Amino acid sequence: MDLENQKRVLALSEEYGAENIVVLLGASEGEASSLAAETVTAGDPTFAGPLTGVQLGLTVFHVCEPEIKEEVDPAVYDEQCGMMEMVMDIDDICNEMAPIRAEYCKYL
Amino acid sequence: MKTVIKGAGYILAHTPDMVLHNGTTQTTERIVNPESEYLKELPSHLRDWNTVLGYWPNQVYIGNKTPDDLAAIPQPWCDKTCDVNDRFGPYGQMMPQEEFLLMMQAVDVFSLVKLEKSFVETYKPVLAQNPLIDESILNRIVEGIDGAEIARLVAEEHSEGLYHNNVLVGCVNRAHDIDVNLSAHVMHENMVSKASSVLALLAALKNAGIDKNDVEYVVDCCEEACGDMNQRGGGNFAKAAAEIAGLNNATGSDVRGFCAGPAHALIDAASLVAAGTFKTVVVTAGGCTAKLGMNGKDHVKKGLPIMEDMIGGFCIVLTQDDGVSPEINLNIVGRHTVGTGSAPQAVISSLVTESLDRNGLKITDIDKYSPEMQNPDITKPAGAGDVPLANYKMIAALAVKRGEIGRADIASFADKYGLTGWAPTQGHIPSGVPAIGYLCDKIKAGEMNRAMIIGKGSLFLGRMTNLFDGASFVIQANSGPEAPAGVSEDEVKKMIAKAMREFAATLLAAEE
Numbered sequence: 001m002d003l004e005n006q007k008r009v010l011a012l013s014e015e016y017g018a019e020n021i022v023v024l025l026g027a028s029e030g031e032a033s034s035l036a037a038e039t040v041t042a043g044d045p046t047f048a049g050p051l052t053g054v055q056l057g058l059t060v061f062h063v064c065e066p067e068i069k070e071e072v073d074p075a076v077y078d079e080q081c082g083m084m085e086m087v088m089d090i091d092d093i094c095n096e097m098a099p100i101r102a103e104y105c106k107y108l
Numbered sequence: 109m110k111t112v113i114k115g116a117g118y119i120l121a122h123t124p125d126m127v128l129h130n131g132t133t134q135t136t137e138r139i140v141n142p143e144s145e146y147l148k149e150l151p152s153h154l155r156d157w158n159t160v161l162g163y164w165p166n167q168v169y170i171g172n173k174t175p176d177d178l179a180a181i182p183q184p185w186c187d188k189t190c191d192v193n194d195r196f197g198p199y200g201q202m203m204p205q206e207e208f209l210l211m212m213q214a215v216d217v218f219s220l221v222k223l224e225k226s227f228v229e230t231y232k233p234v235l236a237q238n239p240l241i242d243e244s245i246l247n248r249i250v251e252g253i254d255g256a257e258i259a260r261l262v263a264e265e266h267s268e269g270l271y272h273n274n275v276l277v278g279c280v281n282r283a284h285d286i287d288v289n290l291s292a293h294v295m296h297e298n299m300v301s302k303a304s305s306v307l308a309l310l311a312a313l314k315n316a317g318i319d320k321n322d323v324e325y326v327v328d329c330c331e332e333a334c335g336d337m338n339q340r341g342g343g344n345f346a347k348a349a350a351e352i353a354g355l356n357n358a359t360g361s362d363v364r365g366f367c368a369g370p371a372h373a374l375i376d377a378a379s380l381v382a383a384g385t386f387k388t389v390v391v392t393a394g395g396c397t398a399k400l401g402m403n404g405k406d407h408v409k410k411g412l413p414i415m416e417d418m419i420g421g422f423c424i425v426l427t428q429d430d431g432v433s434p435e436i437n438l439n440i441v442g443r444h445t446v447g448t449g450s451a452p453q454a455v456i457s458s459l460v461t462e463s464l465d466r467n468g469l470k471i472t473d474i475d476k477y478s479p480e481m482q483n484p485d486i487t488k489p490a491g492a493g494d495v496p497l498a499n500y501k502m503i504a505a506l507a508v509k510r511g512e513i514g515r516a517d518i519a520s521f522a523d524k525y526g527l528t529g530w531a532p533t534q535g536h537i538p539s540g541v542p543a544i545g546y547l548c549d550k551i552k553a554g555e556m557n558r559a560m561i562i563g564k565g566s567l568f569l570g571r572m573t574n575l576f577d578g579a580s581f582v583i584q585a586n587s588g589p590e591a592p593a594g595v596s597e598d599e600v601k602k603m604i605a606k607a608m609r610e611f612a613a614t615l616l617a618a619e620e
Binding site for chain 1 (some may be wrong): 451452454455456491493498501502505506507509515517
């Protein structure tokens with residue numbers, strides 16, 4: 001995850017409390033999604049950014065996961081995400097996200 | 109008035125030592141983790157000159173091979189050797205590091221680039237053999253100085269070292285003692301950009317077959333900034349390069365927009381010609397040292413060679429209609445607006461379908477799309493996927509949503525309407541423009557009718573806006589002579605005669 005984004009995630013968690021934050025990812029494939037999810041839960045796996053060694057345990061989803069899709073007006077979802085749903089490997093993304101959440105999320 | 113593409117130039121400079129000393133992945137690592145395994149491993153992954161000559165994507169870039177040829181070669185390409193290894197191609201050339209260092213001095217007008225005596229003596233005669241380099245450029249290269257003095261400048265005066273085969277053979281001096289915008293680092297970066305832009309300009313003008321004195325305006329669209337502490341991006345790379353290239357009748361200016369810069373610049377330039385402001389405008393850009401070895405860590409980790417060792421450059425020559433060359437259709441211009449937003453669907457619609465809709469065209473009415481043409485050999489091992497392919501999938505998905513193709517056609521869309529990527533990952537260099545030379549050849553040969561060039565830019569990297577950006581335009585076959593605008597001299601005479609007859613008739617009527 002971009003170092004600047006890590007900084008912002010950390011600052012927002014400190015300001016509002018980690019239990020009140022939901023991180024919504026939009027990465028285009030599974031591996032990148034799980035890396036970002038790991039960063040905001042278990043800490044930066046690349047040991048490069050401000051979240052290195054910081055286990056925030058934030059609640060994290062990819063925008064294409066069913067849990068999020070169900071929360072959104074279908075017309076809006078289709079307009080914003082319909083095209084990318086056709087392009088992305090949703091199953092791969094879901095399969096990468098679920099174990100990270102199960103292992104590291106502290107607030108689910 | 110129509111604007112046509114008269115010619116294109118594409119050049120690459122092989123700069124392995126700059127990967128080590130100037131690529132930001134490496135310079136950052138040297139600060140953060142100077143003893144890292146990566147820095148120790150890296151030199152053994154650098155490619156030699158013969159390897160880069162035989163690298164398929166490089167041969168496509170300079171035009172000895174086509175993107176179609178490349179698509180037929182199974183990936184990865186870094187373990188294969190192209191059957192052509194000529195450094196010169198129909199679009200331009202590859203330049204070895206030793207010649208490029210001399211080019212850097214040739215484009216320097218403030219005596220900032222210093223080269224070692226024997227280095228100049230050895231390689232100046234080699235550069236003299238280069239068909240693009242004439243006396244006016246050769247004469248700008250001065251006799252070298254002592255190696256000891258270069259070492260002192262680097263050690264004591266903050267000069268940026270120039271290395272060849274890991275030996276210090278020159279340096280770029282700072283242009284001011286305290287102004288960071290004129291530091292040796294910045295001057296080095298800008299001098300590389302300028303040198304590669306000049307080479308691209310020379311290649312394009314030769315290919316277009318026009319007189320240098322015909323060029324009236326030059327637009328530079330690289331991603332560097334030149335200026336001093338009082339005007340950090342004052343410019344003007346365009347005019348600076350035009351001076352060295354001998355374009356005495358030209359002035360110019362710089363257009364910026366991150367990776368979308370070339371698309372914006374070409375729309376601007378085509379409009380200048382179409383409006384009749386200037387008859388011949390060239391768009392040029394040099395390459396970027398910072399991005400050398402950008403994905404090096406992943407390449408080294410996976411045992412691959414460092415493929416980001418080429419500085420890229422391109423130049424496109426636009427003129428008034430010649431009745432033959434492919435034209436830029438300024439009615440089919442796409443743009444990502446402030447209100448577009450960042451959802452991929454909105455982005456692709458704004459860049460692809462909004463302009464097609466205005467012109468009653470469908471996605472499938474375009475024969476080929478050229479979005480970000482990054483070489484997947486470089487991006488895939490770095491986890492960034494196949495960038496052109498990702499773009500084609502998005503355009504295809506949009507076509508499905510619009511009912512223009514079936515869902516089953518997504519998989520074959522890229523083969524039919526796309527090209528396999530081959531351009532170095534130098535930001536603006538792969539952004540739509542690398543295909544212009546190839547597309548123009550295809551259109552002129554009657555094998556293609558329309559192609560869309562799409563540039564996208566990540567403006568948020570500059571921290572001035574969170575917005576994304578992009579622009580697109582269509583190249584099409586020359587539609588033949590335009591109907592003359594206005595009225596002919598004969599028609600004017602007839603109109604005057606008619607008006608006088610009518611006036612006389614009213615006078616006669618009044619007398620009666």
